Amino acid sequence: MRRLLASSLRRRAYGGGLVAILGILVLLRLPVGGWIQAPGPATPGHGEMRCAQCHERAEGSLRQQLQATVQHALGMRETGADIGHRPVGDRVCIDCHDRPNDRHPTVRFREARFALARAERPVQRCTGCHLEHQGVRVTAPSVVCQTCHGDLDVRDDPVEPTHADLVAREDWTTCLRCHDFHGNHTHVVAESLADAISVDAVLEHLGSGPRAYGPVTHEARSTPQR
Amino acid sequence: MTPSSLIAPLSLGVVGVYLFVTAPPPLPDGSEASSTFPVETVLTMLAHENDVARTLYTKEIVGQAKPRGVEFREDWREPDVYAGPLPALFLRASAERVARSEHPLGLFLGSDMPIESSNRFDARQMEVFAEVRASREPRFFVDERTGLHTAMFPDFAGAPACVSCHNEHPDSPKTDWELGDVMGATTWTWPDATVPTDTALQLVATLRGAFAATYQEFLDDVTPLAGSPVVGAEWPRNAHALPDAGVFMGRVAETSSAESLALLLGGDR
Incomplete structure (x- = not known):
């Protein structure tokens, strides 16, 4: 009876863990998950920017990126690939x-x-x-x-x-x-x-305080010039 | 064999299929360039392009527009200054634009006796520059500090204004320059020993684009003044005028293209 209970609890724990991991992965893939991935507060002036303004998607699908990376590591191709986003x-x-x-x-x-x-x-x-x-x-x-x-x-x-x-x-x-x-x-x-x-x-x-040198002479573009 | 003992080999099999077997089209590999030029050939061609643009700017713009009242100053980019860049600064501004392009091409100007101390060569570059000055010929080497293929081309005092400006400048460490002296060197860098053919052509376009943008910046800087030269098809040699960027770059292309192509097709000059 005790072994049966332990086994049931273990299955629930595994199931709960799997659901939690999937939930986190889904959250990270959604735009609203950016605040979780950001390692700290944005530079002053960058607070309103979207993640994608700096973090561009890498070339290819995730599978292509993984294949290129693994094959590069095994010496099967000269260059690897960025996974997920470009540096x-x-x-x-x-x-x-x-x-x-x-x-x-x-x-x-x-x-x-x-x-x-x-x-x-x-x-x-x-x-x-x-x-x-x-x-x-x-x-x-x-x-x-x-x-x-x-x-x-x-x-x-x-x-x-x-x-x-x-x-x-x-x-x-x-x-x-x-x-x-x-x-x-x-x-x-x-x-x-x-x-x-x-x-x-x-x-x-x-730091993040007021500007010490007066107003800027060239404002940064609010939309990247690409 | 129990079902649980199959999990590991099955998982490895799935990962193997995912990574290798039913592969989607692979991403382009960096080794797939079909044909290449030696880096020395490409940098020699770019140095030729640079020589043509700078000489044209020095002799036909600075040399001819200055007597007509157009100013050329070190602080030309300051907001309240309406002047064009001195020839060395024309190169500097263009080099900055090249460096911001997608290509890892470096272009720098230096000397053993520069007006601006941060432009003084040191270490290996100073040794190579001594060879360039003695031979008056370019030198190619790999700089161990950067790991980059580096080409150094002599920078001659090609116009009286080069000599007088450097001799009279209060910060110049040398005041007896003469026409024809090797005053410094333009230094080019590239990461690899070869350059793919399509990249070589893109580099010409990038360099010419940088010259065009710097020239346009000069026009924008000097033309707001009352009585400033008319911008269009005329040159200051003939009128109170400045060629527009299209006319200026048209002359650069007309003068440089045949030699640039010959350098690419024929290898070393």
Whole structure:
């Protein structure tokens, strides 16, 4: 009698587990399931976007994708396949955020001479500094400037203190107090550190707080340009 | 054999069928390119296209429009500046557009004595550039830092404006450039040793598209001013005018196409 009861309970447990797994799979396939899959809150400004605006479906059916992946793993074809969705690359970001006069376009960091910067973090890609689903604008530390600008030499330096002084004392928290990294705001560079943006305001801007550099000069497109 | 002992082999059989036996048409494999060109051939052709576009821009646009009052400045992209790009910046802006295309083609400009310090070659590229300067010929190599096939083409001081601008610039580390000097190098990168034929042709289209877009950006920047040149079919050599992007790129294609095709068909120059 006890064995019969245990067997019945086990069957119910298996059945319940199967139903739960199927339910979760169905939920994940539905558009409303996006909030479950998202690993964290969206970057400020991205909250109203649909998942599919960045996460494009990979080529082929699931079966074709699995076949290509398995056959690639077994050495039966040269390339594999993305399963489910394509990786989100720079093109997806640029579709909305492309604009002229970027002071630090990611493409520049693909040059061989920026090997050190790439070794520290993948700055040649947007996500090197702007990881999505973290709830903040910038996920890189605010002192990344030191990687490339350690030998900064500004002739006839008009600012106070001079750039040479700031580099000598390795005060890398000051860079973003005057300089808007991508130059996408109406910000005017201060000539004295005393007139510059505070460190706290910069950190709030890099997080999810108010913009520290004024209004943006080029609004992102609300619809990707593809 | 009990029914439960059949579950595992049956499951494996179903997975096998799913993955291999009744396969739907396979996704395209990256190894299926029918014909290819050596990367050196394609990069040489693209460098030729670049030479033609840049020379035309330098001599017929900057050289002829500047005396007619059109400005060309480093800060040409600043919102309150109505000017065109200097020739090196015309290349830089076009290279950025190429890099944003679907193709993994890299185009960079560098020197051992650049005005902008971030454009200074280092490590292996500095060594190869010394060879380029000495021989005045391109060099091809795989850069171990990037793993990319890299081609470096000499960048000559081809117009008096190149020499005077670099000699007079307050940030220039060298002030005795002369006409014909190798001032730097255009560096091209590609991930593979070969380029599929259709991709090679797409790269020409991508590069020309980038030049056209940068040229259009220049026109949009300088023409809002009162008394600005008329944009159309005329060139500044003949009138207070600038060719539109179609006319400009038409001249580029007319000048470069035969040589580009010859480079592709004949291999190395």
